[in-house]
Amino acid sequence: MDSIRITGGNELRGTIPISGAKNAALPLMIAALLTEDTLTLENVPHLADVELLTRILGNHGVDYSVNGRREDQGEGYSRTVHFTARNIVDTTAPYELVSKMRASFWVIGPLLARLGQARVSLPGGCAIGTRPVDLFIDGLRALGARIEIEGGYVQADAPKGLVGNRFVFPKVSVGATHVLVMAAALARGETVLENAAREPEVVNLAECLTAMGARIEGAGTSTITVSGVPALSGAVHRVIPDRIETGTYAMAVAMTGGDVLLEGARPDLLEAALEAIGRAGAEITPVNSGIRVRRNGAGIAPVDVSTAPFPGFPTDLQAQFMALMTRAGGTARITETIFENRFMHVQELARLGARISQTGQTAVVEGVPRLKGAPVMATDLRASVSLVIAGLAAEGETVVNRVYHLDRGFERLEEKLSRCGAAIERQSG
Structure with missing residues (x-):
């Protein structure tokens, strides 16, 4: 099993290309099931989750081909991928595939909308808290689907097609918003989704569906209106840059x-x-080619944050910000409001010398003058990269184990950091 070895203490200087967003690419790939024409996605990141979803889509009969990469960059950077679901050969998404990644459950929406049936295993994924599928099921039922759960599978049927309706999400859910927007695109009549997720990835999906012929208004707000159409066509669409990687x-x-x-x-x-990063002491400057980040000489100031749905502070950056606060000149409070079990990185950061106490869903971080390298264990995708951030500033050597978590969401992380002066390398084991 691979690990990443880091010798801390080096400043970062140079350019880091931001890859396409995993969290945008996955629903866009699933949207290919909505049409028999080819959907071409540009800026698709080369990640383990993307490769797994490609296999899952292939199980349904989706053909794909890959071409292109960014100019002047090596093999493995974001690519252009063509997906064609002309003939869907299987409407079952089996346990052995779906259990490896939660997002693969989202195929239930397009399969049900286009073919009137779907049999999808209950999902697996990161162990960062319970993420039930009740919102998906309730929403699809509101669109007229008949759904039963038996033997670990969700069996959904709509033999006469889905029908538009009004559905109010009892809580904001990005995944359920993705699924219901896709399902409603082919439903008869108008669907109004209230308390919908406002995340940029939802907007990116809506823009893609619109290019395919869907009629969608309000994406990026809490109320999304979808007027169903009989069929969707192919399109060419670009995946947005990854805000979590940024x-x-x-x-x-x-x-x-x-x-x-x-x-x-x-x-x-x-x-x-x-x-929040700016208040911590970094200078953030938007430029034509991206964002310039600098911190030269000034210390790290403590900043309190609380995670929230977009446009709030992302839960997917909570672990990384906690790592930053371990070196702050004071005490910071970090509150997690999205997932109930997303502080598993606390104990691993403590191995590097961090002082963190936890009460319920709030972690209190007392900044320390220095961190010291140690072997640590990644527990999930975002927690793993928080350990990398801490290791970059720790004295001596830090070894991050179980980095397969990193490969799910960060494209060539060690290569990008090493090009900017970090002493970091992958070790095969």
């Missing part, structure tokens, strides 16, 4: 000091996180 590298620069251009980053996708 925030992660911005925090790495704030942690180590230095001056880095985050090439291709869009500041409008993570304003709350950039504001």
Whole structure:
């Protein structure tokens, strides 16, 4: 099993290209099931989750081909991928595939909308808290689907097609918003989704569906209106840059000091996180080619944050920000409101010398003058990269184990950091 070895203490200086967003690419790939024509997605990141979803879509009969990569960059950077679901051969998404990644459950919406049936295993994924599928099921039932759960599978049927309706999400859910927008695109009549997720990834999906012929209004607000159409066509669409990767590298620069251009980053996708990083002491400057992040000489100031749905501080940056606060000159409070079990990185950061106490869903971080390298264990995707950030500033050597978590969401992380001066390398084991 691979690990990443880091010798801390180096400032970061240079350019880091921001990849396409995993959290945008996955629903866009699933949207290919809605049409028999080819959907071409540009800027698709080369990640383990993307490869797994490609296999899952292939199980349904989706053909795909890959071409292109960014100019002047090596093999493995974001690509253009063509998906064609002309003949869907199987409407069952089996346990052995779905259990490996929660997002694969989302195929239930397009399969049900296009073919009138779907049999999808209950999902698996990261162990960061319960993420029930009740919202998905209730929403699809509101559109006229008949749904039963038996033997660990969700069996959904709509032999006469889905019918538009009004549905109010009892809580904001990005995944359920993705699924219901896709399902409603082919439903008869108008669907109104209230308390919908406002995340940029939802907007990116709606823009893609619109290019395919869907009629969608209000994406990016809490009320989305979808007027169903009989069929969708193919399209060419670009995946937005990864706001979580952007925030992660911005925090790495704030942690180590230095001056880095985050090439291709869009500041409008993570304003709350950039504001917090700025208050911590980094200089954040939007430029034509992305975002420039600098911290030269000034210390790290303590900043309190509370995670919230977009446009609030992202839960997917909470662990990274906690790593940054371990070196702050004071005490910071970090409150997690989205997932109830997303502080598993606390004990691993403590192995590096961090002082963190936890009460319920709030972690109190007392900044320390220095961290010291140690072997640590990644517990989930975002927690794993928080350990990398801490290791970049720790004295001596830090070894991050179980980095397969990192490969799910960060494209060539060690390569991007090493090009900016970090002493970091992957070790095969």
